Amino acid sequence: MASKQFGKGLKRSALTVALGLCFVGGVQAQSSVGSIFGNSKAGSTVTILNSDTGTTRTVTADESGRFSFSQLSPGRYKVTSEGGSRDVQVKVGTGTSVDFGAAALDTVTVVGTGAINPIDVSSVESSTVFTQEQIRALPVGRNVNEVALLAPGTVRGDSGIGSGNLASFGGASVAENGYYINGFDVTDLRKLISYADMPFDAIGEQQVKTGGYGAEYGRSLGGVVSLVTKRGTNEWKGGVSVYWEPDGLRAAGNDVRDRDPDPDSNGIYTRFVSANETDNLSANIYAGGPIIKDRLFVFGLLEGVRNEDNTYGQNESSKTTDREPNGMLKLDWNITDNHIVELTGIRNKVKTETLTYTSNTPFSTTHDGPAKVSGFESGGEVYIGKYTGYLTDNLTVSAQYGKVENLTGKSTGGDTAAALCPAVYDYPGLTYLGCWDTNHFTVVDPFAPDNHDTRKAGRLDIEWQVGDHKLRAGYDTEKFTSSNAGTTYSGGEYFRYFTAPASGVVNGATLPAGTTEYVRRRFLQTTTGSFEIENTAAYIEDSWQVNDNWLVYLGLRSETFTNRNAIDQVFIESDNLIAPRLGFSWDVMGDSTVKVFGNAGRYYIPVAANTNIRASSAEEFYTEFFTFGSRDPVTGAPTGPMTQLGPRVVTTAGTTPDSRTIADENLNPMYQDEFIVGAQKVFGNGWTAGLRAVHRKVKDGMDDYCSPYAIYNYAQDNGYTNYDVHSAAPCMVVNPGRDVTIAVDLENTGNYQSVTIPASYWNLPLYDRRYKALEVFWEKVSDKWSFQGSYTWSKSYGNAEGYVNSTLNQDDPGLTQDFDFASFMDGGTGYLPNDRRHVIKMFGTYDLNDEWRVGANAAIQSGRPRSCQGFVPSTVSDFNSIQGLGGSGSYSSASSFYCVNEAGVSVLTPRGTLGRTPWSYKFDASLAYMPNWADGKLTLQADIFNLFDTRTVTEYNEVKDRSRATSEINPNYGNPTSFQTPRSVRLTARYEF
DSSP, X not given: OHHHHTTOOOOOOTGGGGEEOOSSOOOOGGGTOEEEEEEOSTTOEEEEEETTTOOEEEEEOOTTSEEEEEEEOSEEEEEXXXXXXXXXXXXXXXXXXXXXXXXXXXXXXXXXXXXXEEOOTTOOOEEEEEEHHHHXXXXXXXXXXXXXXXXXXXXXXXXXXXXXXXXXXXXXXXXXXEEEETTEEOBXXXXXXXXXXXXXXXXEEXXXXXXXXXXXXXXXXXXXXXXXXOOOOSSOEEEEEEEEEOGGXXXXXXXXXXXXXXXGGTTOEEEOOTTOEEEEXXXXXXXXXXXXXXXXXXXXXXXXXXXXXXXXXXXXEEEEEEOOOEEEEEEEEEXXXXXXXXXXXXXXXXXXXEEEEEOSSTTOSSOOSOEEEEEEEEEEXXXXXXXXXXXXXXXXXXXXXXXXXXXXXXEEESOTGGGGSOEEEETTTTEEOSSOOGGGSEEEOTTSOOEEEEEEEEEEEEEEEETTEEEEEEEEEEEEEEEEOOEEEGGGOEEEEEEOOTTOEETTEEOOTTOOEEEEEEEEEEOOEEEEEEEEEEEEEEEEEOSSSEEXXXXXXXXXXXXXXXXXXXXXXXXXXXXXXXXXXXXSSSSSSEEEEEEEEEEEOOOOHHHHHHHHSOEEEEEEEEEOSEEOTTTOOEESSOEEOSOOEEXXXXXXXXXXXXXXXXXXXXXXXXXXXXXXXEEETTEEEEEEEEEEEEEEOOEEEOOSHXXXXXXXXXXXXXXXXXXXXXXXXXXXXXXEEEEEOTTSSSOOEEEEEOHHHHTOOOOOEEXXXXXXXXXXXXXXXXXXXXXXEEEEEESOOSSSBTTTTBOOTTOOSTTSSGGGGTTOXXXXXXXOSEEEEEEXXXXXXXXXXXXXXXXXXXXXXXXXXBOOOTTSTTOSOBTTBXXXXXXXXXXXXXXXXXXXXXXXOOTTOSOBOOOEEEEEEEEXXXXXXXXXXXXXXXXXXXXXXXXXXXXXXXXXBSOTTOOOBOTTTTOEEEEOOOOEEEEEEEEEO
């Protein structure tokens, strides 16, 4: 009975005393396989039989008695040699040790499909493996990120980025992880904050790599999440499952009142969620078995959903439903025992329908008024093919090719006439005004194809066992194409009204006497295009078994990243990026009960397609300010007479930048060096524990610089007085703190030439992010209960979070606002948003009897640093515009660490110096009933998340300046913006046969 195997399942002997946590797993090919290794009599024959599929392999132990089987699909295996046999469980990314020495018993059974994991002395990686059975038994969200957050060294990212449940690994931002399905990279390279998903019940195992992974892996600075799908076996098995998260058992969220003293904001909320309703239902049917016994297998799953969300806002409410089915199909063909082909197909589409209601009652908790119908589609398909050939006892090859089609977002329906109305917001706050559709703040080019991404990738890996050396080499290549439709604001422009400031000055112009309000107009026009990324990598590695106790790992990886604009011009190309890896594993006692390990490595991450789209396409964006005579009663837009206040502030000019002007010719993609040292030990009675020290440092970051000052000052200092700042790209991708070589038209003749401009002109600090951590982890397994946990002490420090900016909720990888102007980095060094000094995690299950099981999942963590965001004062050197191109003073949003104090004076307030959010405490619980009358095939389970309904604040409003035009403190500075998720319940019914 699968549900019992998590809490039980270990028969021990001298051989299996080594079993414990898999917080250190094996270096295995393509994230989807495991291995078996061990000792027998020199020259003896060792055979493995896959108990699920009937395939066999045989090797001969070398002169030292060592043997190894690599590239094994996860599953149950029987290993035989010298008249003895062992039953073992192979898990993804993990090596399993088997000993046929004289001291070993003739027959030892290892049952470990649930919580138990071996100490893998053949590895230098840091990883955790969770099986589907273990995940089901625990009260954990049915989402791969929720599972990843169980691993030590991971913390939840801020709610404003992505889905709000993304994981930060080892101090990296949530946009620096890699995601794999059956060894195929499915990370979304557009923004790197999403991935090709799959039905959760189709997952067989999930491996979480938190560091130290080998030369085969790259394109990640955080961690790697690797999924292995379920597959068919020689026995037909199947099941049905239903998961229901009823709104009636969900606690209401926390509202937050607007603290603005303006009388018009009385009764207004900055956060209104208490009336929101969410009801999710998922039903699955799945089955797998042999089409041809021992040779051809199939597994399929179909998932249907009925999800409904009702949200209520100040002036409108909405009802969104999702009914789109998805599924997975897996075929495994053992052509012979030595030649295996796998095919995987996944459908992961989302198709929602939204009814939007406009209400005359602020914050109404019912759907009032007429409804507008709109829709949204995203997702697509994944196709993966893989061949594995065991050519000889010592030579294995594998080849893989796959494709991901992903619709990034397609809006349908809506009010077509509303698209002709300009977007208009009134004060206070963002109060809807006019006739435009708030679901379509921007509208897309009607003649453009839908926004979508296509990834095509292939790889070849070779493994050769030569004496004490396991040599591996490989090559992979991928092409990622992002099609992006041009956009503009609804109706072609966006207006926002403001109260006249006490100073009477707006955009450098004095308001006429008696003016009580003014309006800001923004214009945006981007062009349609298709953008390509080409990434390649080659690697070679050697796992050298120096003697019975010592393994040394040596690896070398070379990568190339190429980014093209919409007219197929290369604007970023990085060749031969060398990433060395080094590690060791010391089996101290020689019996896998004590392990000391360490590794060092360099890791690169590619340039996101978002950089292609944002930096290399034509975009016109400017801001203007006006006084006005009246408002149009239908559209809400200002009408004449209109008088412009100050100059037009141009952010981007609307022409396609010359590809030579977009990025530093010597640009280094972001990379990081990592060092890890640790130890693990089996203590007996089912207890294992370990500790690990981690140090990570980003050696070169990349971001965009959007100030005209650097090149302008260089031109003036070198006598180029005719230089036109508009001839340069509006933003340039650079390595902050380094010299920049870029094409510049210094003479204003249309002749661009490469010029190296010293770092002093850019006035940017070196990109800095450092992470230090000490992780302690443990596990206990007995016949009735299982318990795992970890404690992590860590520091994340520097001047950049990474590929996203959580403080500003900005998910523009490589193009955050951080380095746009030098003044934005003043005071920017400090503790970063993912800095959680103390994190404790504990989870496990307990069998009350043969029919009842309880589970728990607890997390305690200290708060994150708090900062303030304000407007750059006019005294900073890059404040003013140059030749009409905006300086840092042109940014209408708070973008710096200069903040007004109680006296109304703007002062520099360094990052992370304003305290921390409170400690948070979360306790989830589950109760499962597996009746004997159903022969263990039926499971009824209730999972309660946040059992005690704790409501700790997780984020605060960090914008301290009310506006650029005043010296007032934002009344809502310090107001909570996010809380712990309220209590909810998931009910599960599952029947398996």
